[in-house]
Amino acid sequence: MINSNILIDHLKPENWTNLGIILSFLRPEEQVLHILKTDTDKMKAVNSDHKKVELEEFITLGQLNVQGIFSKYEKLEEIRVYTLQGLIDYYKKVQEPSIYHMDIDDYLIYMYQMQEEIDGIQIYNRRNKRRCYMEYMQLLVNRNKEDGAILLWLTKDQELFFNCIMIFQNGELVKLTTTDRYQEEYHDYDKVCSLLNMEYPNMVKCVKMDVIEFQMKTTEIYHNQI
Amino acid sequence: MIRFTESGIEIGGVEKPLYSGSIHYWRVQREDWNKILEEILGMGFEIIETYIPWSVHEYKEGKYDFGEIDRNKDLDGFLSLCEEKGLSVIVRPGPHINAEMTLFGYPEWILHDEAIQAKNPWGTTVVYPYVTKQFPIPSYASEKLYEKTEQYFNKLTPILRKHTKENGCIVAIQADNETCNFFRDKPYIMDYSIASIKMYHQMLHEKYETIENLNYIYNTKYLVFDSVNAPSGFKGEIKEDLPYYFDWAEYKEYQILYALKRMIAIVQRMELEVPIFHNCAYQNYTPISVQRDEELEGLSVAGIDAYPEPKDSSMLRERIRYMAGSSRLPFVPEFGSGSWFDRNCLLTAEEEEYGYLYSIMNGLKAISFYMLVERDRWTGCPITNDGRIREDYYCMFQNMLKMLKDTKAYQYKRTPRILILKNYDMGRFKAIYSIMDTNMLSSNCFITGPEIPAELFIPDTDLQLYMDQDTTSYASEKWVKEVAAALDRHYYEYNYSDEYLSEERREEYDVIFAASYEFMDEEEQKRLVHFAEHSGKQLILGPHIPYLNRNFKECNILKKAIELDVDHKFTVLKDADLMDFDALGIQKEYTYENSDVEISVHWQSTGRNHLLFIANLSNQSQNIQLHYTAKRSFTNIWRGQGCEKSNSFEIKITPFTVSIWRVEMEKEPYDKQ
Numbered sequence: 001m002i003n004s005n006i007l008i009d010h011l012k013p014e015n016w017t018n019l020g021i022i023l024s025f026l027r028p029e030e031q032v033l034h035i036l037k038t039d040t041d042k043m044k045a046v047n048s049d050h051k052k053v054e055l056e057e058f059i060t061l062g063q064l065n066v067q068g069i070f071s072k073y074e075k076l077e078e079i080r081v082y083t084l085q086g087l088i089d090y091y092k093k094v095q096e097p098s099i100y101h102m103d104i105d106d107y108l109i110y111m112y113q114m115q116e117e118i119d120g121i122q123i124y125n126r127r128n129k130r131r132c133y134m135e136y137m138q139l140l141v142n143r144n145k146e147d148g149a150i151l152l153w154l155t156k157d158q159e160l161f162f163n164c165i166m167i168f169q170n171g172e173l174v175k176l177t178t179t180d181r182y183q184e185e186y187h188d189y190d191k192v193c194s195l196l197n198m199e200y201p202n203m204v205k206c207v208k209m210d211v212i213e214f215q216m217k218t219t220e221i222y223h224n225q226i
Numbered sequence: 227m228i229r230f231t232e233s234g235i236e237i238g239g240v241e242k243p244l245y246s247g248s249i250h251y252w253r254v255q256r257e258d259w260n261k262i263l264e265e266i267l268g269m270g271f272e273i274i275e276t277y278i279p280w281s282v283h284e285y286k287e288g289k290y291d292f293g294e295i296d297r298n299k300d301l302d303g304f305l306s307l308c309e310e311k312g313l314s315v316i317v318r319p320g321p322h323i324n325a326e327m328t329l330f331g332y333p334e335w336i337l338h339d340e341a342i343q344a345k346n347p348w349g350t351t352v353v354y355p356y357v358t359k360q361f362p363i364p365s366y367a368s369e370k371l372y373e374k375t376e377q378y379f380n381k382l383t384p385i386l387r388k389h390t391k392e393n394g395c396i397v398a399i400q401a402d403n404e405t406c407n408f409f410r411d412k413p414y415i416m417d418y419s420i421a422s423i424k425m426y427h428q429m430l431h432e433k434y435e436t437i438e439n440l441n442y443i444y445n446t447k448y449l450v451f452d453s454v455n456a457p458s459g460f461k462g463e464i465k466e467d468l469p470y471y472f473d474w475a476e477y478k479e480y481q482i483l484y485a486l487k488r489m490i491a492i493v494q495r496m497e498l499e500v501p502i503f504h505n506c507a508y509q510n511y512t513p514i515s516v517q518r519d520e521e522l523e524g525l526s527v528a529g530i531d532a533y534p535e536p537k538d539s540s541m542l543r544e545r546i547r548y549m550a551g552s553s554r555l556p557f558v559p560e561f562g563s564g565s566w567f568d569r570n571c572l573l574t575a576e577e578e579e580y581g582y583l584y585s586i587m588n589g590l591k592a593i594s595f596y597m598l599v600e601r602d603r604w605t606g607c608p609i610t611n612d613g614r615i616r617e618d619y620y621c622m623f624q625n626m627l628k629m630l631k632d633t634k635a636y637q638y639k640r641t642p643r644i645l646i647l648k649n650y651d652m653g654r655f656k657a658i659y660s661i662m663d664t665n666m667l668s669s670n671c672f673i674t675g676p677e678i679p680a681e682l683f684i685p686d687t688d689l690q691l692y693m694d695q696d697t698t699s700y701a702s703e704k705w706v707k708e709v710a711a712a713l714d715r716h717y718y719e720y721n722y723s724d725e726y727l728s729e730e731r732r733e734e735y736d737v738i739f740a741a742s743y744e745f746m747d748e749e750e751q752k753r754l755v756h757f758a759e760h761s762g763k764q765l766i767l768g769p770h771i772p773y774l775n776r777n778f779k780e781c782n783i784l785k786k787a788i789e790l791d792v793d794h795k796f797t798v799l800k801d802a803d804l805m806d807f808d809a810l811g812i813q814k815e816y817t818y819e820n821s822d823v824e825i826s827v828h829w830q831s832t833g834r835n836h837l838l839f840i841a842n843l844s845n846q847s848q849n850i851q852l853h854y855t856a857k858r859s860f861t862n863i864w865r866g867q868g869c870e871k872s873n874s875f876e877i878k879i880t881p882f883t884v885s886i887w888r889v890e891m892e893k894e895p896y897d898k899q
């Protein structure tokens with residue numbers, strides 16, 4: 001979906017600086033527990049904060065009590081159990097020449113899919129998650145890969161906090177920009193919408209919301225995944 | 227004749243400060259070039275820098291466009307315009323350029339050529355998941371990569387030659403860019419291609435000369451070098467197994483140095499007669515070494531790039547002081563001005579100014595701001611892609627450059643008496659001590675692939691050797707951190723370097739704190755002893771004293787020297803908090819008490835007049851009282867308010883600000899005679 005020649009320009013620094021905050025709402029992966037199972041069936045665990053986690057209480061006769069771990073660590077979203085051979089097969093697979101032609105977001109989804117499919121890696125999730133922030137973005141603005149423009153306009157305390165314009169062509173994101181391209185009209189939502197509509201007649205979706213609402217909607221979509 | 231000096235660049239016999247900034251001509255509409263270059267001049271810049279990307283100019287294999295098809299690609303026209311305007315230009319033709327380009331400036335047919343690709347240990351490629359397209363990383367061992375690179379450079383040569391020598395604008399050229407396997411600096415990620423393994427065997431041959439020598443160190447029975455299998459993870463059981471793994475870490479360094487050497491040779495064959503430099507990405511640890519880069523024939527200077535976080539001081543302090551202690555010219559060839567689009571946040575103009583001046587305060591001499599002009603996939607610059615001015619950034623550069631030039635800040639020199647020598651081998655030890663290394667599948671904040679923490683792969687083997695606590699960061703050493711923190715608490719200035727620093731450079735200091743562990747290269751042990759033997763020098767070692775060499779055979783050179791030390795030239799320091807710093811006998815020009823404030827004195831080449839830099843590292847305004855002995859007068863050059871009292875000076879300084887003062891010493895009566 002992301003065109004490899006995507007043009008990304010006119011990013012207003014004062015608002016683009018909030019990108020990290022916006023993406024943190026869209027980032028699906030939260031706490032993950034990584035477990036490495038050695039050839040001698042020993043298990044070693046490290047969490048997303050790079051801290052060692054003792055597993056002794058969750059292992060009975062060599063079997064891992066996954067539900068027990070989820071119950072104890074409420075914020076934990078996912079448990080991944082690897083064998084060394086599983087990891088070798090995985091890294092071999094996801095770096096094969098066949099992946100060169102994929103779009104980057106498809107490659108991202110593929111990387112997660114392969115982890116789930118390869119023998120020697122087991123993934124335990126609380127829910128079936130989407131892996132790519134672009135999928136969340138589509139759900140949020142309620143629009144698929146139709147050609148045209150999407151304006152996302154987020155405010156905080158009535159002031160513009162972040163905006164971006166995404167231009168789609170042939171189902172691919174070909175341009176990412178902000179209203180900095182309209183210079184003086186930068187802060188005028190209605191004016192920007194009408195300028196966009198002039199450029200892309202009947203192909204514009206404008207979405208305006210407060211950043212807190214944006215966060216709540218994202219969280220809702222995330223938690224409604226079964 | 228153009229050459230780098232230790233504080234700038236000399237062009238036609240005149241030394242100038244090296245303050246430069248980036249513009250990408252092919253990403254700017256040609257009709258805007260004139261306006262944008264005028265704005266760059268308006269900020270006070272006399273030097274600009276540009277990449278010359280391969281994929282842009284060789285748009286199809288064997289088909290070139292230097293403006294014949296797309297006017298924005300008219301390199302000759304751009305350089306001619308710079309000459310008209312009196313702007314000097316630094317060129318960076320790659321071949322690696324990054325620049326947030328989809329394939330980092332390489333043409334697709336180069337990266338997709340199997341004879342050019344690096345390989346992971348399991349036979350497939352090593353993929354870089356850049357935000358707009360994943361691509362396979364090329365191998366530095368591929369002969370074809372150099373052949374193809376030279377073909378492209380041959381096309382550039384006539385254009386670049388036209389703009390060098392008499393009246394030409396080109397003043398320097400960069401050989402490659404951030405040569406570090408595309409940030410894949412862990413040893414077992416790559417490169418296991420056939421060409422690379424051949425090079426690995428060649429390195430072993432050069433190092434050991436005979437297979438018997440290798441077998442003695444490895445405790446093996448190989449018949450030929452070619453039969454040594456490259457390790458893909460640590461499987462050692464005793465410390466005597468370590469040399470085999472250390473050699474693999476060294477091979478990665480060897481391969482990178484080889485790549486740079488080849489790229490320098492290609493540039494030299496262009497016969498441009500301008501100095502050649504290189505920029506390391508961010509590492510001052512395996513597999514990168516500024517000092518060893520600078521030993522390469524034809525390379526004048528190696529710098530390290532810097533993209534600080536807002537209000538950062540710790541990264542900059544460490545990196546800039548490392549360069550000040552290690553490089554011929556402390557140079558940041560890319561110092562963030564604005565940022566790549568997929569970064570979590572951008573720095574404000576005030577935050578950028580703080581980072582730049584804090585770096586200059588810590589010894590930075592030459593700087594190229596990356597970038598001055600926004601472009602595709604980059605924002606937060608003083609000039610937009612269509613030639614508008616972003617006032618806060620623009621004014622900051624304009625005012626700061628004026629001040630730096632007016633004061634001739636680059637001609638003053640910071641001269642700390644203390645050097646901290648990091649232990650490069652501890653970084654190698656941590657690097658090799660991993661069951662396997664997994665390639666990063668994320669890039670910046672847009673692409674978050676399924677990463678696995680490196681801690682999961684730390685072996686449980688007990689090698690009966692001390693390993694630094696921060697096991698996954700090759701750069702950080704607990705002892706070094708503690709020593710630096712103690713020196714900071716006692717308000718001493720110091721530089722950093724490592725074992726690759728020449729003996730001559732070490733002699734510039736009175737005291738060396740050298741991180742030492744149970745093993746140390748025999749030659750380095752001798753160099754440290756030699757330093758301590760000089761009159762007036764002190765060597766402080768810790769946390770361990772080596773009893774092994776790098777082949778893990780007994781070697782007690784330092785230990786014996788310590789035992790025989792009657793003049794107290796050596797100190798073994800386990801706990802930096804217990805150090806008596808007063809006993810070092812190092813004089814301070816100023817004394818003060820405020821842990822949120824740092825000062826640095828930069829001396830004029832002769833006499834006692836100096837520039838005084840004062841940085842407020844906190845988010846609160848600070849009042850600081852400096853005490854001194856000899857009488858002097860203070861003139862404010864940059865920010866801060868001060869008030870002179872008898873033998874003290876009181877300064878008020880706002881949060882995250884660097885204040886600069888010119889200090890003139892009052893002449894003593896005997897001077898007046």
